[in-house]
Amino acid sequence: MSLVVPSSFLNLTSSLEHLSLRSCHLQGNFLSQAFQLPSLQLLDLSDNSHLGGNLPEPSQSSSLEYLNLDGCQFYGSIPDVFGKMQKLTHLSLFANSFDGEIPTSIFNLANLTYLDLSSNKLRGPLPRNISGLSFLDEFQMDNNFITGPIPSWLFSLPSLSHLDLQNNRLTEPIDHVEMPNLILQEVYLSNNGISGSFPSSFFHLVNLAVVDLSSNNLSGTITANMLSKLVNLWDLDLSNNNLLSLSNNSTGVNYSFPNLWFLKFSSCNIHKFPSFLRKAERLEVLDISKNMISGQIHKWEIEGMSLASLNLSYNFLTSIDLFAFESLAQVDLSSNLLQGSLPILSTTSGFGHLIISGNNLIGEIPSSYCNLTFLNVLILAKNNLGGKIPECLGNLGYLRILDLQMNKFHGIIPNSFVDESRLITLNLNGNQLEGILPRTLGYCRLLQVLDVGNNCLNDTFPHWLGVLSELKVLILRSNRFHGAIYNSTPAFYFPELRIVDVSHNDFTGLLPSSYFKNLTGMRDVHEEEGGLEYMGAYAATSFLKAIFPDYYDSVMVILKGSYVELTRIPMAFSTVDFSSNRFHGHIPEELGELKSLHLLNLSHNSLIGQIPSSLGKMTQLESLDLSSNKLDGRIPEELTSLTFLSVLNLSHNKLEGDIPHGKQFNTFSNDSYIGNFGLCGFPLTKNCHNEEEPRAPPSKFDEDDDCAALFNWKFAVAGYGCGLVLGLSLGYIVFITGKPWWVVNKVEKYQQKFVRRCTHRHKKRKTQKPNQRS
Incomplete structure (x- = not known):
């Protein structure tokens, strides 16, 4: 109904009781007359993202019982008119642009059962005292700018079962008062700044099923007997409270946790593994990462636990027996102090995720890993593992992420990748691998990241990978790749490539202008398309995001002459590094069409000719390195339009003439231009003397004065x-x-x-x- 003009609703009969225009693509400002129909009981305008304006006021006592404006574009302050809407039972203004304080009349609605004001721009504190909301069942005000304390009346509403105030700016402690509400089941207060000790009165809310107080400033100790009182609790998340701990307060006492399923205490103050959880028979997900648990976790502490997912990353563990977990399917032990060999896993194991990166493991990958049929993610990076990579890993049909970087693997890369492979990321950077790239990688049609940098591979440029339509990252840096980069039919090659690094090899010939023409992934990629998304999306968007939220593809780039690790690669980020090879000839004009490029490095080659003025069209460029070539002529004035340029290196060429002035060029130092004896002007000490520009006046004193x-x-x-x-x-x-x-x-x-x-x-x-x- 996008073509229906709002004035057409003026003919609605005054006896109309029910008006629903949900998801009709309405546009413009909805007329206030619809809010003033005397018999109207239900008005639903939700999911009309182009419908908005100020919220109209009813002209008299309203009969409205149900008002839903979710997902519209209403803005301004919410009028304080709910004194005229005493029959309201359902009020939902979710995902609009309302701002200002919440009108007090909302909190006096005696018949309201559902209130959703979330995802707006509301600010100010909640009222200290209210007189209504006795029948309120759900209260949602998350994702706003609410400040001040959490008033105690929220926990005394007799009918409230769902409370959501997460992602606000609440900072004061929760009042330590009696909470007579025995109905409350779900409490979401995460991502605020709530301080003080964890309120013990929470443990009297015996019907609590879900509690999320993560990312606050809570302190104190949660003990086993406290948790055991919440017999209906199945999901507890207290992560990112640096002063909050979890402890077994009574050794030898067996506590029961009949319904506990999810327990997350990441980034807290835990020093010891909570062995009392052995009696949590239904516990499937345990996240106690980023704590200070040290030493060995003994078999008796974990035996009998039926965990499916365990995250113990970023602790100080030296040993743990994974065999004690009979049903474990996902485990993250990264960034600990684990020593010895990789754990031997049962051939009947249902492991889907095995992450043990950043430890001190030695030895080879056990052959039993080839029998992990359902393995999706295998990350063993940054250890001291060696030997050959098992050929069978390429046969694992469900494998999506294989990260073995920064180890001591040698031999060749397995040439056993199967047709219809699901592999998304293959990272073998920083090993001692030899030989050629396996041609069976061409079967990996879902491959997005291929990083084989810093090895001893000896091959020509893998133009045959150009058919992989999803490939976004190609890193061949610091190997023995050689020859020219070309292909006879490059029309559809590397369409999505965002990061390409072939530096420190032995490539020769001209820069491949035909490839640059087809890098559509580096043309006009706007931040809103991919700026908030990161590569490695499989682990981040699956069910396991709640358990392993920190895995992202990473990449090393050269910035200011040093390697910088991007631990997360934004989808909108792009870079081209062809440095330290033997390329010759001119810089192709086609490079200027890569308008979304952030880093361009062509240094340490034998390039000649002038710097193309077309590089001035690369509006997102932040780093440009053309140093140590044989470039001549003047620096193009067009480069001054690169307003994001923060790193410039044109040193050691044959450039001449005036250095351009203006914008970013006024911020670069001498180092950007040294070794170009024909250059002059700021910031060099060499002045440009020509007929239009007078020489500097002679010194006041003679040299012998x-x-x-x-x-x-x-x-x-x-x-x-x-x-x-x-x-x-x-x-x-x-x-x-x-x-x-x-x-x-x-x-x-x-x-x-x-x-x-x-x-x-x-x-x-x-x-x-x-x-x-x-």
Whole structure:
């Protein structure tokens, strides 16, 4: 109904009771007359993203019982008119643009059962006292800017079962008062700044099923007997409260947790594994990552647990027996101090995710891993593992992420990747692998990230990978790749490539302009398309996001001459690095069409000719390195339009003429231009002298003048060392003994004598110069 004009609703009969225009693509400002129909009981305008305006006011006492404006574009403050809507039972204004404070009349609606004001721009505190909401069942006000304390009446509403105030700016402690509500089942208060100790009164809310107080500033200790009181609890998330701990307060007492399913205490203050959870028979997901649990977790502490997912990453563990978990399917033990060999896993194991990166493991990958039929993610990066990569890993049909970077694997890359492979990420960077890239990688049609940098591979450029329509990252850096980069039919090659790094190899020939023409993934990619999305989306968007939220593809890029690790790769980020090879010829004009490129590095080659002015069209460029080539001519003025450029290196070429001025170019130092003897102008000390620009005036003093010699920088630098010591010593004497008048008199007499001598010589030379000219 996008073509229906709002005025057409003026003919609605006054006896109308029910008006639903949900998801009708309505546009413009909805007329206030619809809110003033005297018999209207239900009005649903939700999911009309182009419908908005200010919220109209009813002209008289309203019969409205149900009002739903979810997902519209109403804005401004919510009018304080709910005193005229005493029959309201359902009020939902979710995902609009309302701002200002919440009108107090909303909290006095006696018949309201559902209230949703979430995802707006509402601010200010909640009222301290209210007189209504006795029948309220759900209260949702998340994703706003609500401040102040959490009032105690929220936990005393007799009918409230669902409370959601997450993602606000609540900072004060929760009142330690009795909470008589025995109906409350779900409490969401995460991502605020709530401080103080965890309120013990929470453990009297025996019907609580879900509690999320993560990402606050809570303190104190949660004990086993406290948790055991919440017999209906199945999901508890207290992560990211750095002063909150979890402890078994009574050794030998068996507590029961009959319904506990999810338990998350990541980034808290836990020092010991909570062994009392052995009696949580239904516990499937345990996340106690980023704590201070050290040493060994003994078999008796975990035996009998029926966990499906365990996250113990970022602790100080040295040993754990994974065999004690009979049903474990996902485990993250990354960034610990684990030693010894990789765990031997049962051939009947249903492991789907195995992450043990960033430890001190040695040895080879056990052959039993080939029998992990359902393995999706295998991350063993940053260990001391060696040997050959098992050939069978390429046969695992469900494998999506294989990350073995920064180890000591040698031999060849397995050539066993199967047709219809589901592989998304293959990272083998930083090993000792030899041979060629396996041609069976061409079967991996879902492949997005291929990183084989820093090995000993000896091959030509893999143009045959160009058919992989999903490939976004290709890193061949620091190997022995050689030859020219070309292909006879490059029409549809590498359409989605965002990051390509072939630096530090032995590639020759011309830069591949035909490839640059087809890199559509680097053209006009706007931040709103991918700026908030990251590569490695499989792990981040699946069910396991709640368990392993921190896995993302990473990549090393060269910035300011140093390697910088991007631990998350934004989908909108793009870079081209062809440095340290033997490319020759001109820089292709086609590079300028890569308007979304952020980093361009063509340094340390044998490129000739002028810098193309088309590079000025690369509006997102942040780093440009063309150093150590044989480029000549002037620096194009068009480069001054690159307003995001923060790193520029044009050093060691044959460039000449004036350095452009304006915008970012006024911020670059000498280092950006050294080794170009024909360049002049700021920031170089070499001035550009031409007919339009006068020379700088001669010095006031001649070189042999005693006055000038006093300010000669050579003498200043030579005297800096001893002068500093003498100055500090003299300063100390002044500070201790007071003003030494004998030194002051000496200096003042010398100063007067010096000034008189300089003045006399200056007058004498002034009278002599006319005679010399004559």
